[in-house]
Amino acid sequence: MSRDPHHQLDKDALLARVRPAGQEHLLAFWDSLDETQRQRLSGQIAQLDLKLLARLRGRKSESAEGGKAHFAALAAGAASPPAIRTSGQGPFTRQQAIDRGSQALRAGEVGMILVAGGLGTRLGFDQPKGMFEIGPLSRRCLFAVLIDNLRAVARRYDVSIPLYLMTSPATDAATRDFFRDQGNLGLTAGELRFFCQATMWALDDRGEKILLAEPDSLFLGPDGHGGMLQALAESGCLADVRARGIKYLFYGQVDNPLLAVCDPYLIGCHILSRSQMTTQVAQKRDPLERVGNVVSAGGRVHIIEYTDLPESAARQTNADGSLKLWAGNLAVHVFDVDFLEAAAADPDALPFHTAHKKVPYVNAAGKLVEPDKPNALRFERFIFDLLPRAENALVVEADPAEAFAPVKNADGEKTDTPAAAKAAMIALHRRWLRQAGMQIAEAVAVEINPLWALDAGEIARKMRPGTRIERNTYFSERGPVVVT
Numbered sequence: 001m002s003r004d005p006h007h008q009l010d011k012d013a014l015l016a017r018v019r020p021a022g023q024e025h026l027l028a029f030w031d032s033l034d035e036t037q038r039q040r041l042s043g044q045i046a047q048l049d050l051k052l053l054a055r056l057r058g059r060k061s062e063s064a065e066g067g068k069a070h071f072a073a074l075a076a077g078a079a080s081p082p083a084i085r086t087s088g089q090g091p092f093t094r095q096q097a098i099d100r101g102s103q104a105l106r107a108g109e110v111g112m113i114l115v116a117g118g119l120g121t122r123l124g125f126d127q128p129k130g131m132f133e134i135g136p137l138s139r140r141c142l143f144a145v146l147i148d149n150l151r152a153v154a155r156r157y158d159v160s161i162p163l164y165l166m167t168s169p170a171t172d173a174a175t176r177d178f179f180r181d182q183g184n185l186g187l188t189a190g191e192l193r194f195f196c197q198a199t200m201w202a203l204d205d206r207g208e209k210i211l212l213a214e215p216d217s218l219f220l221g222p223d224g225h226g227g228m229l230q231a232l233a234e235s236g237c238l239a240d241v242r243a244r245g246i247k248y249l250f251y252g253q254v255d256n257p258l259l260a261v262c263d264p265y266l267i268g269c270h271i272l273s274r275s276q277m278t279t280q281v282a283q284k285r286d287p288l289e290r291v292g293n294v295v296s297a298g299g300r301v302h303i304i305e306y307t308d309l310p311e312s313a314a315r316q317t318n319a320d321g322s323l324k325l326w327a328g329n330l331a332v333h334v335f336d337v338d339f340l341e342a343a344a345a346d347p348d349a350l351p352f353h354t355a356h357k358k359v360p361y362v363n364a365a366g367k368l369v370e371p372d373k374p375n376a377l378r379f380e381r382f383i384f385d386l387l388p389r390a391e392n393a394l395v396v397e398a399d400p401a402e403a404f405a406p407v408k409n410a411d412g413e414k415t416d417t418p419a420a421a422k423a424a425m426i427a428l429h430r431r432w433l434r435q436a437g438m439q440i441a442e443a444v445a446v447e448i449n450p451l452w453a454l455d456a457g458e459i460a461r462k463m464r465p466g467t468r469i470e471r472n473t474y475f476s477e478r479g480p481v482v483v484t
Contacts, residue, residue: 006449010038012047016056020059021050022208029215029366032043044218048201048210056352056379057207071308078304078313080296080326083281083395085267092272094265101268105157109247110262112150113232115225116143116175117168117197123418128171130254131178134407137447137474141433142254142407147185149261150365154451161262161366162244164193164237168222170361172196195226195235202359211361211376214368219359219376225253225331226350226381233344241337246261249340251333251383257421258405258428259332265332266396275394276339277386280332281398284323284360290415292329294395300388301395303329316408327395329384330404348380380424402428416464428474432456437465444469447451451477 011030018026024044033041069208084090104110120129130143140148147163154161167175177196179185184192199220201210213219228251232238248267253260260266266383270278279301281294288311292303301389306314309325316324343349363369387393405424406417429448430440435456440446452475453459472483 005141010042017050018048019116021048021053023053023210025364027211028364029362031203032366033216041216041218044220044352049236053210056354056377057203071304072310074297074302075304075309075313075325078192078297078302078325080299080324081281081294081296081395083327083397084212084273084369085397086399090269092269093095093422097268097272098265099268100271101264101266102157103254104248104267105153105161105262105264106159108159108245110161110168110267111164111241111246111249113164113166113228113243113249113251113260114146115228115255117166117225118255119170122408126413127408128167128175128178130175132172132259132407132418134418134425135474136426136445136474137472139233140449142257143275144182144185145257146252146254146259146261147187149196149259149450149454151186151452152465153262155421155456157370158187160191162191162193162240162246163187164195164230164232164241164249166228167194167196169196169199169220170222182404190269193235193240195231195237197231198223200379202378203378205356205375206382207377210435211359213361215366215404216360216392217444219361221378222380224380224382226385227385228383229340229344229350229381232340238337238341242341247337249337250337251335253331255407256331256404257407257425258403259400260403266332266398268478269396270336270394273392273394275334275392276336276390278334278394278396279384279457280330280396280398280403281327281386282330282398282404283326287323289309289328292331293325294329295325298388301350301390301393302388303382303384312328327397329398330398331384332398332403333383335386337385341389350383350385352377352379352381356453385459432459434467436460438463438464439468441468441470445472445483446475447473448475449477 001224010029016026018024028353034066080357087368088094116130118129120127120132125132133139134145136143150161150163200223202219203210211219250262251300266280290306292305293309294303320323356374357376357378358371358374359372360368405421406416407418411417411419425447426445429446433440433446436459474483
């Protein structure tokens, strides 16, 4: 192995950087690394945020318990959030909200953020989750389903709606290649901007040492969907938003094929309520459902993850037997751009959440260790933690049958499976056809591309009332196609 002065100087400089932080072990294998490996490791060390490391060091594995205590205290004083419910009660009518949201869309004041940094590992799919096929008849992937919706909304309002698509280091290259090969799924080059979230290292469970995944690499994992805030700003995408005159950003996640993309009703509620951040919720199916709990505490809106909410709090009921904490987070938001810019300028706008997890690591002997119990502290930020920062945060209820069918678990699991999402898509589109006056034979599957029709009203303008559908049919962009 070469020992020339250049290598030694590199090592000395790196040691000088990490020694004050107590991380000399990161260079334990330096002398056995080749040139490429040294460049990889030195690059990762150079990017270390040592001020952040100093803040997070010393967090013990018990900090997770401390976090639970914090959320238990928050839950103890929590109430259901003030919300615009599906019952229609509110300071304005549904049509007023739709009209105001439509006005903003038509004026080019709306852009979209799509978070797509995850792999489909839990689905048995080793590619970006957005490439997972979900169309029950079309076999369109999640990316295609959502972008067809975006294009249909843009066409309805005769406007270009830019899409800011967040990837991760694990998905970035494959996602860009996919969109290039698929002609951006119909978006123009000016309508699509990619930006990549950062990664975050892990500490040993004493909260002291950064773990190595390999002799030449730190363990690096996603920094959470809250990483969107910093990545949007540092990539130049937030400046692009401002340059386009966009005032509102619609936010959704790629794993929900029922996402009502750039929904004019939700956007209108946001604007009419003068909200800085609006979040969409659904009534929980049961007290312990695995969703974030949207609550009001201390005059602010918060989200408490299901893992952090004490069961006793989750099971609380009102006098009529309904759940006290009823609102489940759908991970759909609308942001004021001014609000996001101010938050992005504050490095402490989003707190780090600490989790005690199993992380494979290289030990002092250079051997890979696969732990059989939690051995490390992982740190993530969540975008919903901006809610209590908002002077005026709004909660809007949606019907999950129309807005939420997450694809998280492989078929065979109890919830959130591809089969369940496909069934939800078919059920929604059957309802649209019936609302438009069509007759559908039992057990017939239908799928509607929004570029053919965005809703029941558009279907009614295209088909003769009383038309009977007796075979599985995909209503493609060009028209109905029987699928055998």
